[in-house]
Amino acid sequence: MSKKDKQFVEEITPMEVDFAQWYTDVIKKTDLVDYSPVKGFMVIKHYGYAIWENIQKYMDNRFKETGHKNCYFPLLIPESLLKKEAEHVEGFAPEVAWVTHGGDEELAERLCVRPTSETIICEMYSRWLKSYRDLPFLYNQWCSVVRWEKSTRPFLRTSEFLWQEGHTLHETYEDAQEETLQMLNIYKETAEELLAMPVVVGQKSEKEKFAGAYATYTMEALMHDGKALQAGTSHNLGQHFTTAFDITYSDRNGDLKHPYHTSWGVSTRLIGGIIMVHGDNRGLVLPPGVAPVQVVIVPIASHKEGVLDKANELFSQLKGKFRVELDDRDNYSPGWKFNEWEMKGVPIRIEIGPKDIEKNQAMLFRRDELEKEAVSLDNLEEAVDNLLRDINNNLLYKAKKMRDEKTYIVKSFDEMKEVMDIKPGFVKAMWCGERECEEHIKAETGVTIRCIPFEQEDLGHTCAFCGKEAKHMVYLAKAY
């Protein structure tokens, strides 16, 4: 490594030394994000935003395939609407931003910047819905929301974030439940297929469910540091909001009924998940499905005749098929470029130099395994295509392995405390189902019940924490 290279590769704090600092170093040095002048608000830079665009594109297709359409509802919600559903206002009022003035005039009623849109959407649904023939309502919106947070970290918890929120109405409880689980499943498939991020899916406890929900379902991922990330939630809202907002329709017998209601959302938080599940001490490792640049071509000895021409030829060949970039900057050495693109997590680097050209080959470097191999230029496209697939599978495999290694079965409170002290992760344990017991666990250890997984295992008959009769097997963890 030349002096110049060393100068460039600013140190990323190793994750074993200080995980939080590692995260901050990575997001700042890879130009994903920046802090803004307003505390707790982030600027998503183009490299980070491009990841979000790739997530959006995939998910929006999945939503549309399942019959959902996008709408746009207003940013500002009157205080009186927010207050209509009692649990909801209690949950959200403490963390909303209030608009009190429009231009020079004080408003007669305060407006909150949407923290989520159930209330304004229900208000509109109450005007739109007439007959059972109109059902189901299957709408989604992509937007930003604001929740005033005291302690923030880019992508993971910020006072503003980007997300999608789906809001649907159905004739029956069963239809709403089916929708809730269908969307959770789409989230799970997005996480695992697109982001190579394995998730545990299940139901939230009463304490942890969404303010105003009948039942909340979640997907939970495990990060490198053993903390869990709630990566997406889907709520069966029952008739709580549809009653509070007096949404009615005439059913097949002509009777007035309240419909059943769901909402579901994922956010830019997913990007935080990608970073903390796949990243390493060199920086980002991006899954090919969302990497803004899937392949970077770096010419070697580019001043030598024919090298730049060949690099350009390969670029033209791959363009349109992959998200590819040619790094032909003449003020940086190949070594400097290698370091930069590795830090930025580009899945594949193609190196092409005079010797490669002689042999009709290129070197393919894979970021996930830091390995290089020569590939014939005759099969370059196929080789890249296969390697991207392989990288995706490998990332999912490695993430599952990491998670499994950090998942423990515990039989007692003490055992959990010990495990969490030594090497934190997911804990599987039997639980009584009581709120007091859950609150006690959290107060004592900071550990929370992440979910009651759909895949139950029988780990015994008594609650590991209070000794009462066990009701469920649950996943616990410290969480972001």
Added chain:
Amino acid sequence: MSKKDKQFVEEITPMEVDFAQWYTDVIKKTDLVDYSPVKGFMVIKHYGYAIWENIQKYMDNRFKETGHKNCYFPLLIPESLLKKEAEHVEGFAPEVAWVTHGGDEELAERLCVRPTSETIICEMYSRWLKSYRDLPFLYNQWCSVVRWEKSTRPFLRTSEFLWQEGHTLHETYEDAQEETLQMLNIYKETAEELLAMPVVVGQKSEKEKFAGAYATYTMEALMHDGKALQAGTSHNLGQHFTTAFDITYSDRNGDLKHPYHTSWGVSTRLIGGIIMVHGDNRGLVLPPGVAPVQVVIVPIASHKEGVLDKANELFSQLKGKFRVELDDRDNYSPGWKFNEWEMKGVPIRIEIGPKDIEKNQAMLFRRDELEKEAVSLDNLEEAVDNLLRDINNNLLYKAKKMRDEKTYIVKSFDEMKEVMDIKPGFVKAMWCGERECEEHIKAETGVTIRCIPFEQEDLGHTCAFCGKEAKHMVYLAKAY
């Protein structure tokens, strides 16, 4: 038309009777939009939002082809930042919404909901820009903005709207000017090619330019009622903001310089333009490029054997190639469906009934000309493809014709007043270039100078309004 049909087809006020009411009827009855509980804020329903998605998709591609990348900047801007550029704050402060409380706490500094993002973006650019090697900065964002409006109308003027805002930095004035005009040209091509909406392009007068701009360029379209719509603007901001925000870089000689700056935006206002340029007394007429449904298939006598099967077959055949819907609802008559889809502006309706099947044909109805012709099922795809193209060309042709018929050359103030009284439209006239003269025209007539068009014509040597020496030929109109 059966009784049921008549019942359904609620009257749309004819545009000749009351254009404003016609507009309101059309947007409400076609489910484009709804009013929200907050005055001046609109809900964009799925049919309206799908138009916006089609516009976004086209434009986003054009932006990316020309090297622009998307980012996301915070929704809330500190008051102190808004105040940094003097003209800018004067222009926007009276119409911003102020956030004064986060949760239960009063904020130390008020935050405005972005009315546009020059200030927050310049603040970030000042941190990011170091060297001439970093230039140009070519970033865009898709978001919503809030401007507190006293008098609003959906899509045309609302207190919140969706838009894109591009913000770029360049080494030289010439580069910035080239960018400004390049983006205006992309806007013009979007308007004419995608929306079939002819526009006049040119420069805004000093009075009408963007608050803080060095020069503002605009595209202006003429609506059915003879009023102009400013449909998109591109600003050369010179060094106004880059000086105020102290954005500097070291140039090729190592000297510190302020870069040159542009911004450019179009909004959901374009949808208002589409409605008022192409619509008629039956409702919407949507250009094929943005129509959420390009082709609707309506089976005739669908209870007869084979009809629904055939309709489904056609649907499968066209799906994936066009945005197509099969209207197989059994509780509406074909006549009712015809009316509904015509009102919703769907470019092509395919009717298929027993007699058509016998003859191996379908009837193709085109919304723009309200004409029907039989087409062999052997060439259906090709016929639909050709007809969509033809409809697009025809809409542009008709809109140009309408505009030309409503464009007048005037030589005096009196002549303009007379013309504007009888049948309003675009007025072309010579103008002295003086602000007082411009203000006098507006105060007397409500007519404004829409732009100094790039295509100048020599209509004389004296200002039509004050008699002084003429400087430019300008377009004038009453405007939305």
